[in-house]
Amino acid sequence: MRALPVTLLTACGLLATACGTAGASGSASPAAGGHAAGVPAGQVATQAAPSAAPGAGRGAGGASRDQATGTARAESLAGKVVVIDPGHNGGNYRDPKAVNRKVNVLTQWKACDTTGTSTNDGYTEAAFSWDVSNRLAKILKSRGATVKLTRSDNNSVGPCITQRAAIGNRAKADAAISIHGDGSAPGNHGFHVIMPKKINGPVDPVVGDSRRLGLAVRDAYHKGTGVPYSTYIGSKALDFRSDLGGLNLSTVPKVFIECGNMRNAAEAAKFRDPAFRQRVALALANGMQHYLQP
Secondary structure: OOOOOHHHHOOOOOOEOOOOOOOOOOOOOOOOOOEOOEOOOOOOOOOOOOOOOOOEEEOHHHOEEEOOOOEEEOOOOOOOEEEEEEOOOOOHHHOHHHHHOEEEOOOOEEEOOOOOOEOOOOOEHHHHHHHHHHHHHHHHHHOOOEEEEOOOOOOOOOOEHHHHHHHHHHHOOOEEEEEEEEOOOOOOOOEEEEEEOOOOOOOHHHHHHHHHHHHHHHHHHHHHHOOOEOOOOOEOOEEEEOOOHHHHOOOOOEEEEEEEEOOOHHHHHHHOOHHHHHHHHHHHHHHHHHHHOO
16 A cells, blocks of 8 residues: 555555456556545545345345355345445546645645555556455445445546545444555565554544454454465554544544555465455455444
């Protein structure tokens, strides 16, 4: 999720948080960069992806069945609202002025967003997060949840990190998650979950619930994907931060996940595999369901 300044990328990531609608094909844009979040020019998605989960069937007793695991799951998330934030946007590299505009995240001023990082061969974080987010939305909807995304495509700019938090707040989400891939040194590997700290701000009342959400997501992701805990950030794949607008401004339980290091060759190869991205989405859905229905 680290980013290079957008101004450099128009000529050429770790945290902050492509092209076309990247689906299973994983098509990529020419941009690369790291972690922040969006711009007013971007559209905000309030719709979810199609209601049927990819590969989901019906089990006995009317329960949803995830064919990826063969596990029957009742549609038990009815009434729950989940907001999914696909990190960055595929068009961010086209508008450096908008993306670099400073916004107040309460503990500091930060760029509105960044382009995100990419694998060494150009598969972007924006494309990865967009694909996984839509897969996750389908699974959660198949389990009965109402799902909202913070952006409606992977071609435009933004929205800003402040707007991404506001979308979850307006939805009164029961849980929110921001999906990313990191851009650290090639020798680093593994995933980590980022959770908020108390800052004497709007996030304070939900810091405890956000930690519970983060633990549920961490455990399910580790079990479902086999990706190890991060070797370079946090402790046991948990990292607590007070500099991310998407967390600082949230009034609902929210976490970020860095699904792995896109600059690590082995993890980059997994990110490019549609079957692995489906495993990622299923693992995240299981973690969120565990939090929502302990």
